[in-house]
Amino acid sequence: TGSSRPQRMLKAVQKNATKGDPQSVISAIDHYCRHKEWAMNVGDDKGLILDSVLTEVNPSTALELGTYCGYSTVRIARLLSPGSKLFTVEFNPAFAEVARQIIAYAGLQDKVTLVEGSSGDLIPKMKEQFGIKYFDFVFLDHWKDRYVPDTKLLEDCGLLKKGSVLLADNVICPGAPEYLKYVRNSPRYESRYYKSNLEYTKVEDGLEKSVFLG
Numbered sequence: 639t640g641s642s643r644p645q646r647m648l649k650a651v652q653k654n655a656t657k658g659d660p661q662s663v664i665s666a667i668d669h670y671c672r673h674k675e676w677a678m679n680v681g682d683d684k685g686l687i688l689d690s691v692l693t694e695v696n697p698s699t700a701l702e703l704g705t706y707c708g709y710s711t712v713r714i715a716r717l718l719s720p721g722s723k724l725f726t727v728e729f730n731p732a733f734a735e736v737a738r739q740i741i742a743y744a745g746l747q748d749k750v751t752l753v754e755g756s757s758g759d760l761i762p763k764m765k766e767q768f769g770i771k772y773f774d775f776v777f778l779d780h781w782k783d784r785y786v787p788d789t790k791l792l793e794d795c796g797l798l799k800k801g802s803v804l805l806a807d808n809v810i811c812p813g814a815p816e817y818l819k820y821v822r823n824s825p826r827y828e829s830r831y832y833k834s835n836l837e838y839t840k841v842e843d844g845l846e847k848s849v850f851l852g
């Protein structure tokens with residue numbers, strides 16, 4: 639059988655990027671997805687917003703829900719301070735396999751722990767399994783109908799502290815209407831919408847940044 643889109647993306651990285659150079663991995667994926675075949679990475683436009691929020695928060699322990707091929711994993715991990723850690727959760731084993739190779743190609747494997755499984759199952763186990771106290775930063779980019787239940791789970795498991803930042807992708811396209819209602823109406827969050835566009839297109843999309851107030 640033929641290759642998959644994630645496997646073709648990995649090939650493009652191995653062909654066009656420099657081993658150990660995260661920026662070249664990001665550029666190789668963006669070029670491939672803009673000129674060869676679209677893929678659901680956060681992309682370069684929203685990626686710049688992700689970079690700026692991440693740099694502002696400078697998290698010690700970050701969580702990503704929805705690894706896919708590891709594009710945003712590389713974007714986040716490349717900006718972490720020494721000793722900081724990124725945990726990323728992916729349900730799909732084929733995606734996880736490609737992501738591991740892309741993260742390793744970027745040379746970021748020591749900063750990243752990729753956990754395979756469903757976020758709903760894994761979040762309650764993270765404190766005990768990885769000795770995590772809190773997440774300073776959470777990037778939500780998995781199934782859009784999981785954004786609300788997993789945010790509630792993070793709260794209930796005591797994994798958010800005052801000032802923890804949630805950044806959610808795709809709040810317009812494909813959309814996460816219940817999530818926007820939840821964080822915008824809750825007294826426990828201060829939310830702000832960053833208008834942008836769906837990766838590699840002119841369609842509107844954006845990121846919602848929500849600060850947990852404790």
Ligand SMILES: Cn1cnc(CNC(=O)c2cc(-c3ccc(F)cc3)cc(O)c2O)c1
Binds near residue numbers: 680781782807811
């Ligand atoms: C299967 N699967 C594994 N992970 C996920 C979660 N991610 C998404 O669903 C996702 C979807 C889109 C998108 C798809 C089609 C379209 F026409 C427009 C937008 C964009 C994104 O940035 C996403 O994150 C889905």
Ligand SMILES: [Mg+2]
Binds near residue numbers: 679680807808
């Ligand atoms: Mg997305």
